[in-house]
Amino acid sequence: MALMQISEPGEAPRAARHRHAAGIDLGTTNSLVAAVIGERAVTLGDEQGNQLLPSVVRYLAGGSPRVGLGDQQFVHDDPHNTISSVKRFMGRGVEDIQKLGDRFPYEFVQAGQGMPRIRTVAGDFSPVEVSAEILKALKERAEQALGGGLEGVVITVPAYFDDAQRQATKDAAQLAGLNVLRLLNEPTAAAIAYGLDQGAEGIHAIYDLGGGTFDISILRFSKGVFEVLATAGDSALGGDDIDRVIAEWILEQADIGRDADQACLQQIVHHARQAKETLTERDEVEFTIERPDGSLWKGALSRPVFEDLVRPIIKRTLAPCKRVLRDADIGVNDICEVVMVGGSTRIPLVRDMVGAFFQRQPHVDIDPDKVVAIGAAIQADILVGNKPGDDMLLLDVIPLSLGIETMGGLVEKLIPRNTTIPVTRAQKFTTFKDGQTAMAIHVVQGERELVSDNRSLARFKLHGIPPMVAGAAHIQVTFQVDADGLLSVSAKELSTGVETGIVVKPSYGLSEEEIEHMLRDSLTHASDDINARRLREYQVEAERAINVLQVALDESGERLLSAEERARIDEALAALEAVQGGDDYLAIKEAMAHLDRATAEFAERRMNASIHDALTGHKVDEICPD
Amino acid sequence: MGITLTEAAADHVRRFLRKRGRGGGIRLGVKTSGCSGLAYVLEVFDEPEPEDVVFEHRDVKVVVDPKSLIYLDGTELDFTREGLNEGFKFNNPNVKDACGCGESFNV
Numbered sequence: 001m002a003l004m005q006i007s008e009p010g011e012a013p014r015a016a017r018h019r020h021a022a023g024i025d026l027g028t029t030n031s032l033v034a035a036v037i038g039e040r041a042v043t044l045g046d047e048q049g050n051q052l053l054p055s056v057v058r059y060l061a062g063g064s065p066r067v068g069l070g071d072q073q074f075v076h077d078d079p080h081n082t083i084s085s086v087k088r089f090m091g092r093g094v095e096d097i098q099k100l101g102d103r104f105p106y107e108f109v110q111a112g113q114g115m116p117r118i119r120t121v122a123g124d125f126s127p128v129e130v131s132a133e134i135l136k137a138l139k140e141r142a143e144q145a146l147g148g149g150l151e152g153v154v155i156t157v158p159a160y161f162d163d164a165q166r167q168a169t170k171d172a173a174q175l176a177g178l179n180v181l182r183l184l185n186e187p188t189a190a191a192i193a194y195g196l197d198q199g200a201e202g203i204h205a206i207y208d209l210g211g212g213t214f215d216i217s218i219l220r221f222s223k224g225v226f227e228v229l230a231t232a233g234d235s236a237l238g239g240d241d242i243d244r245v246i247a248e249w250i251l252e253q254a255d256i257g258r259d260a261d262q263a264c265l266q267q268i269v270h271h272a273r274q275a276k277e278t279l280t281e282r283d284e285v286e287f288t289i290e291r292p293d294g295s296l297w298k299g300a301l302s303r304p305v306f307e308d309l310v311r312p313i314i315k316r317t318l319a320p321c322k323r324v325l326r327d328a329d330i331g332v333n334d335i336c337e338v339v340m341v342g343g344s345t346r347i348p349l350v351r352d353m354v355g356a357f358f359q360r361q362p363h364v365d366i367d368p369d370k371v372v373a374i375g376a377a378i379q380a381d382i383l384v385g386n387k388p389g390d391d392m393l394l395l396d397v398i399p400l401s402l403g404i405e406t407m408g409g410l411v412e413k414l415i416p417r418n419t420t421i422p423v424t425r426a427q428k429f430t431t432f433k434d435g436q437t438a439m440a441i442h443v444v445q446g447e448r449e450l451v452s453d454n455r456s457l458a459r460f461k462l463h464g465i466p467p468m469v470a471g472a473a474h475i476q477v478t479f480q481v482d483a484d485g486l487l488s489v490s491a492k493e494l495s496t497g498v499e500t501g502i503v504v505k506p507s508y509g510l511s512e513e514e515i516e517h518m519l520r521d522s523l524t525h526a527s528d529d530i531n532a533r534r535l536r537e538y539q540v541e542a543e544r545a546i547n548v549l550q551v552a553l554d555e556s557g558e559r560l561l562s563a564e565e566r567a568r569i570d571e572a573l574a575a576l577e578a579v580q581g582g583d584d585y586l587a588i589k590e591a592m593a594h595l596d597r598a599t600a601e602f603a604e605r606r607m608n609a610s611i612h613d614a615l616t617g618h619k620v621d622e623i624c625p626d
Numbered sequence: 627m628g629i630t631l632t633e634a635a636a637d638h639v640r641r642f643l644r645k646r647g648r649g650g651g652i653r654l655g656v657k658t659s660g661c662s663g664l665a666y667v668l669e670v671f672d673e674p675e676p677e678d679v680v681f682e683h684r685d686v687k688v689v690v691d692p693k694s695l696i697y698l699d700g701t702e703l704d705f706t707r708e709g710l711n712e713g714f715k716f717n718n719p720n721v722k723d724a725c726g727c728g729e730s731f732n733v
Contacts (some may be wrong), residue, residue, distance in 0.1 A: 002715050003711050003712065003713025003714060004666060004714045004715070004716075005668070005713050005714065006639070006642050006652060006668055006669065006670050007667075007668060007669045007670070007671065008669065008670060009669050009670065009671055011652070018631065037710045037711065038710075038711060038712060038713075145710065146710070146711075147709055330682070418661060442649045490720055
């Protein structure tokens with residue numbers, strides 16, 4: 001059996017079954033996958049325990065591509081076939097890529113109007129396909145660690161990603177066989193990881209200095225939703241620049257010319273990176289570098305010298321910080337919390353300078369490389385439905401219930417309000433009349449019981465229902481709301497499979513005030529609504545009973561009833577018809593009970609007669625083969 | 627018969643209660659759910675209900691409502707680790723079969 005945790009009284013989880021979900025930080029330099037295990041979100045490593053997967057894909061001639069660790073070295077040995085920083089090309093056209101400059105060694109080919117593709121020994125690949133390889137590797141890692149298939153993932157994207165870039169990311173996920181629950185802005189994910197969504201409303205700054213990019217985002221958290229107020233940054237500024245200045249310092253100190261061969265420069269950049277990492281903990285780092293002529297250079301870099309080298313780079317991040325405050329039209333004092341993201345924020349000097357700029361101690365407790373993936377995992381866990389009731393994040397919910405109209409102008413709610421999206425709900429409906437071959441589906445939104453008090457969203461018709469007696473057809477109506485709030489409604493007749501559907505955007509044209517108004521109405525009219533609903537239900541039920549009885553009377557009334565019996569039934573029927581249109585549901589109920597008693601004998605005789613008809617002319621062993 | 631706890635389970639419950647700061651013990655129960663009939667309930671309780679049957683084992687109070695006890699009598703509550711997951715496990719001698727998803731069981 002599944003393992004259980006102790007719940008608060010009355011809050012036992014509805015379904016103890018845990019659904020596997022993961023959060024993916026698809027980064028420019030490194031990617032990570034994280035999941036909520038037990039109560040905590042953790043990043044998932046490979047067999048060697050490496051958490052970071054370098055976002056590097058190496059294509060081999062005749063063989064499947066290799067992703068991640070160990071391939072990084074080929075960026076220089078085999079530059080045309082080893083793709084790194086593919087995120088920069090996502091959703092971009094060839095002109096956009098040319099604007100990025102010529103610092104990429106890849107050979108781009110343009111096939112017609114489509115995406116530019118990168119030529120490798122294994123063929124031409126689009127950025128989406130390359131990203132899909134990275135996602136596949138992360139998917140495999142997660143499924144191995146969780147011991148099961150992933151129900152869905154949340155993938156993070158930079159806050160400034162436009163629709164094309166977001167769509168490209170979604171496409172890559174689909175190609176990798178992942179179900180994307182939502183794309184989440186990276187700064188929002190970091191804020192969630194620190195639980196800022198559980199805290200007070202306020203404005204937060206997310207400072208993200210990664211390997212090759214710098215982003216600063218101002219988020220406003222209010223009414224349970226994060227809103228990106230402004231973003232700024234530098235798409236060519238990051239840890240790599242820090243490595244470069246250290247490498248240049250080494251070149252200078254060791255007296256190595258810039259014309260040294262690739263392998264030598266590569267070795268020095270490698271040392272530079274290690275020195276940077278060492279200096280976050282220690283005060284000095286020593287080097288032994290082999291010069292191109294084979295001689296050795298020994299030297300040391302102290303933290304003060306290191307800080308002098310990198311200070312100009314960190315200063316460059318503060319200009320966008322100023323700009324973003326201006327764009328958001330706020331001052332430093334308006335910022336409640338500062339969250340640090342990205343490996344480069346481990347450098348003590350970065351923390352000091354950012355802290356001084358915002359006049360706040362920045363959050364650094366969560367590993368800055370993992371914080372985005374962890375926030376995404378927390379979000380994925382909630383979206384997939386592992387958190388019961390109250391813990392639900394109000395990030396994206398359906399503001400008003402969605403349902404369809406049923407007989408009598410009543411609303412059958414399929415998705416109640418405050419359900420988190422994305423969501424899919426299906427319910428079976430049936431025909432009301434004998435031989436009914438079509439059904440009108442009227443999609444409505446609102447909290448009231450009657451269609452007329454709610455908002456009509458769409459209408460469509462399902463044709464081609466095979467003629468059957470009332471109540472025999474099974475029509476499945478499915479409501480699906482995707483993460484972007486798009487509602488698709490489909491209706492399917494289950495025996496024939498005929499299907500039809502429609503797509504609507506429910507929140508379209510509704511302002512917050514209108515939503516609030518609709519909600520208030522539903523509360524003030526609650527008891528009226530319930531009474532109205534009860535009345536309509538009885539009216540519909542009465543109509544159905546009258547229909548059925550009329551058919552039965554036409555069929556066999558003559559044969560099975562005496563004139564006196566018939567008169568009694570007719571009288572009860574007339575009594576019901578008389579009150580059916582009225583607004584006293586008790587009277588309808590009474591008349592129906594009366595009609596029911598009056599027709600009990602008739603119903604029994606009909607039953608007997610139909611059994612008699614069915615048996616007549618058959619031998620006993622035809623009916624009971626045993 | 628009654629309800630018992632393994633030392634690991636008792637230890638974990640005590641720790642849980644300490645962290646929560648209040649609570650009389652734990653409530654075990656069953657409810658109808660899942661694809662095979664019944665599912666377990668494991669909750670903390672503050673005050674037992676008048677009709678509850680109260681057990682005490684290894685310094686942990688366990689309450690069960692009389693209806694659930696029919697299905698749970700003789701159960702040993704264990705705390706185990708399975709792969710990356712850890713949590714409580716019901717070793718229930720009354721169970722005839724469990725459903726595939728592991729959420730529910732039959733007696």
